[in-house]
Amino acid sequence: AQSVTQLGSHVSVSEGALVLLRCNYSSSVPPYLFWYVQYPNQGLQLLLKYTTGATLVKGINGFEAEFKKSETSFHLTKPSAHMSDAAEYFCAVSNFGNEKLTFGTGTRLTIIP
């Protein structure tokens, strides 16, 4: 069984401030972890993913995430928020041989000018 918990359904940061979106996962086998972004009235787009290897993963638009096995976490960060980052962010988990991608409940990121 696998699951994802995203702490904070709504996060607000000032433009230029650090963005930190939290994700914790549960998986009985080594996980594959993803962050997707959904802009208003659009489908989801992959930001970044962790499968194996380097635990610090860099994605598009300046985002990165670090896989921490001991903490079962995969938090998403960006050093400096931009107005265009306002969107809904979803963390998701899968694993080897699993046909299913399980999503968290999402975090809405608001950027304050």
Add this chain to the structure above:
Amino acid sequence: DTAVSQTPKYLVTQMGNDKSIKCEQNLGHDTMYWYKQDSKKFLKIMFSYNNKELIINETVPNRFSPKSPDKAHLNLHINSLELGDSAVYFCASSQGLAGPREQYFGPGTRLTVT
């Protein structure tokens, strides 16, 4: 050139009607999915097809019937629509089963049942 497309984008209909949503991908992928996103933005998989074969069938009412005429298309037919079916439905595709693979999502179909 749209990778995953869905039609229609909006669908407003009355309870009891039957409706279909179409999905097409031009990425050459062999696996396609239907997801339902509720009013709280929770995204849950409904069905998955791999090479036209049903792989995942979550606990979805049998009023929902997916059909995959070929690898590039996955349609969703819904019978006897209910108020609770109102949601945004997303089609997605990937090359191979989920695992480590990126899924490409369509723009969604917003279904409103009145």
